Amino acid sequence: MSVAGNSARAMILVEPRRFTPTRLPVGEMEVGGWLAVEATGLSGVDVQAWEGTSRFVKYPLIPGHEVVGRIAEAMTDFGIPVGTRVVVESSIRCGSCRRCMNNVSSCNLRKPINAYGQLPSTESPALWGGFAELMYLDPGSRLHVVSDDVPAVVSAFAHPLAAGFTWAVEVPDLRAGENVLIMGPGPRGLSALVAAKAAGAGWVGITGLSHDADRLRLAKELGADMIVFSDVDDPASAVADSLGSRPDIVIDVTSNDTEAILLGLDLVRVGGRLVLASTKGTAPVNQLFSDIIVVKELSVRGAFGASSAGYHWATRQLAQDSRLDHMVSHEFPLEEADKAIQASAGHFGREDLISVALAVS
Ligand SMILES: [Zn+2]
Structure with a gap:
């Protein structure tokens, strides 16, 4: 034809x-x-x-x-x-x-x-x-x-799901039992949660704003161990209360929030990994003191888009996880x-x- x-x-x-x-x-x-x-x-x-x-x-x-x-x-x-x-x-x-x-x-x-x-x-x-x-x-x-x-x-939805896998599993090389904090509960943030859980993450927390209440409620249903409204509650104390230590991996999937980078650098554990997967356009990150990266010996990785491995995983996951119908x-x-x-x-x-x-x- x-x-x-x-x-x-x-x-x-x-x-x-x-x-x-x-x-x-x-x-x-x-x-x-x-x-x-x-x-x-x-x-x-x-x-x-x-x-x-x-x-x-x-x-x-x-x-x-x-x-x-x-x-x-x-x-x-x-x-x-x-x-x-x-x-x-x-x-x-x-x-x-x-x-x-x-x-x-x-x-x-x-x-x-x-x-x-x-x-x-x-x-x-x-x-x-x-x-x-x-x-x-x-x-x-x-x-x-x-x-x-x-x-x-x-x-x-395979597209955001693929990105979630790439950013939460592939880029930070997530190992079973590791703890992950996701900043931003949009489709890609929720996908990062699904992918991290499926890969055997221990604890997964997710932050959002008050207007994200329904997305954070869905995050709970998808297995999030902690949700926090970062415009109401202090994410650092919420993580300390819920996890009792600092996450191994922090992922920034916020929308246009430059402060999230500072928060991620602060919250991630010593020797941990920070994945930056959200663009900030022309907005600079004010008051960034790079010593925090040096002294904490952090790995900071940028991630732009989803990998083919992410798509491969996502298209299979959609066929076997009916919870994703709600996405x-x-x-x-x-x-x-x-x-x-x-x-x-x-x-x-x-x-x-x-x-x-x-x-x-
Ligand atoms: Zn090319």
Whole structure:
């Protein structure tokens, strides 16, 4: 079956805060493939594209980087049959640029970032995001089969779940019995909790703000040993009361909170590991005295995006852990992309808000 010659419904973000529903013709491509999009999860990356605060985005573009769908056509052999449902890793890798050679997740063959949902639709073949019925599969796409038994919007949660595994298990090399403090209860923070517990962590605590009450309640159900509202209670005393010592690993998955870095450096044990997985844009970390890293002999690691190992784990975990069905609290049809983004940003309130997905087909 050839997809070329058809057209695909898409929501194009022509400028910040303005979507235009459209139909794009599908051109003939010699390599890569086409994905029939089923669902697309939303994250802060989409919110920033919508608000116009991302330094990676050029307009117009089709947002959506947490994509799941079925392979509709494959000009390049991805090793997976046409018709199979797959999760597409957000970042595209050329395999030959300096970044790919150094095995970091942010290939920059296409500037400024080679990733779905962030490439302008002026670049052929335009369909580079999950806010559309069809998405082009670059030959450098990495695909992971996901069970047909998992609801489509839930399988899109493989993306944050993969990041949770990468940041909580892989990057800090988590060993069974170790204690982990996660700062930030968003979809990726909750995923880090699920992954750490599944990997045999001893104690896992998680911090959030008062408006995160429902996310922290879910964290309890997912096995968190401690939840703390860091705008009401002192996280240091809460950790001391609950754990009785300092965590081996602290992970910063807060949103735009520079203070979290100072708190993480302070709370982690001597010789411990701090994983920084949240970007702070142009905000500096004030009053950072680097001696704390030296004297405590800390390992500080930056983590940007999810690894293929993370995706491999996440797609399997979704098929066997039905608790993950609760991770997607809101779903919207493609036409309501605007509403979906605002819901995910918390503009309609945060009650019951865990994560948001678009059900595309
Ligand atoms: Zn590359």
